[in-house]
Amino acid sequence: MMRTILTVDDSTSMRQMVKATLQSAGYDVVEAADGQEALDWARGNTVDLVISDVNMPRMDGITLIGELRALPTYRLIPMLMLTTESSQDKKMEGKRAGATGWIVKPFNPAQLLATLKRLL
Amino acid sequence: MHKDDIDNLAPLLLLAVRQLDAALIDASAEAELLSRAVASLGARGAHLRDNGGDATQAEALPIVADAQRAMKALQFHDRLSQRVTHVRETLARVLAAVAAGEGEEWAQLGASIRASYTMEDERKIFDSLMFTDRVQKPAAEPAREPGQTGSVELF
Numbered sequence: 001m002m003r004t005i006l007t008v009d010d011s012t013s014m015r016q017m018v019k020a021t022l023q024s025a026g027y028d029v030v031e032a033a034d035g036q037e038a039l040d041w042a043r044g045n046t047v048d049l050v051i052s053d054v055n056m057p058r059m060d061g062i063t064l065i066g067e068l069r070a071l072p073t074y075r076l077i078p079m080l081m082l083t084t085e086s087s088q089d090k091k092m093e094g095k096r097a098g099a100t101g102w103i104v105k106p107f108n109p110a111q112l113l114a115t116l117k118r119l120l
Numbered sequence: 121m122h123k124d125d126i127d128n129l130a131p132l133l134l135l136a137v138r139q140l141d142a143a144l145i146d147a148s149a150e151a152e153l154l155s156r157a158v159a160s161l162g163a164r165g166a167h168l169r170d171n172g173g174d175a176t177q178a179e180a181l182p183i184v185a186d187a188q189r190a191m192k193a194l195q196f197h198d199r200l201s202q203r204v205t206h207v208r209e210t211l212a213r214v215l216a217a218v219a220a221g222e223g224e225e226w227a228q229l230g231a232s233i234r235a236s237y238t239m240e241d242e243r244k245i246f247d248s249l250m251f252t253d254r255v256q257k258p259a260a261e262p263a264r265e266p267g268q269t270g271s272v273e274l275f
Contacts, residue, residue: 011198013148013155017191020159024166024184055202055238084199084239091273101274106195108270109162109188115272 008052035059054083069098133215151197162187
């Protein structure tokens with residue numbers, strides 16, 4: 001069965017590169033341009049994993065993770081932050097909100113796919 | 121600062137902000153085109169790798185590897201545009217403070233600019249240039265290892 005991944009980033013080029021990487025490994029990909037758009041979509045749909053940027057307009061990625069964790073269908077699915085943020089404080093904030101892991105941009109496509117394989 | 125200096129400084133700051141806005145829009149359009157092209161090459165390579173015969177698969181592997189390297193390298197645009205955006209926001213805040221005449225305390229302005237940064241490199245540059253007794257130093261963060269970008273940490 002094809003796994004579906006929700007990728008959230010306000011940068012179109014970043015979304016394109018994440019999407020291409022995931023699709024090359026056979027994943028189905030859903031995109032959102034910010035946390036609010038992702039949350040609105042997630043309220044009526046489920047995925048197998050979420051990859052989200054941190055700094056975005058309307059709703060940031062850490063708030064999004066917290067909101068998603070409150071939805072019963074998203075309580076247990078893996079959620080990764082993909083961001084330029086590398087401070088320990090931010091990482092801990094993400095962990096407290098419910099993030100499963102933290103990837104610092106720029107991501108290495110092969111490494112990202114290996115991480116997903118571990119989590120799914 | 122004399123009033124004449126302020127009157128001259130404000131339009132120059134505004135000019136710098138507008139130039140950065142234009143550069144960001146321009147670069148963003150080109151980066152989208154490039155990333156779409158690289159993503160398309162990578163997808164074609166992956167299709168050939170997964171569906172072709174032995175010879176085709178062997179030829180497809182370096183195409184996929186090159187596309188992956190290009191995708192990693194192209195992410196420079198995301199980091200660059202964030203940094204330029206932060207510079208733009210810094211100039212806009214200084215412009216607002218100058219235009220208001222009083223505005224925020226300079227130390228407070230400096231602290232809020234530092235807090236808006238998202239990359240450790242930015243904070244290091246700020247700290248190396250701006251550390252005076254007017255800007256309160258935050259708690260030190262561990263030094264970044266050269267390979268930290270791209271790092272994966274599972275909680």
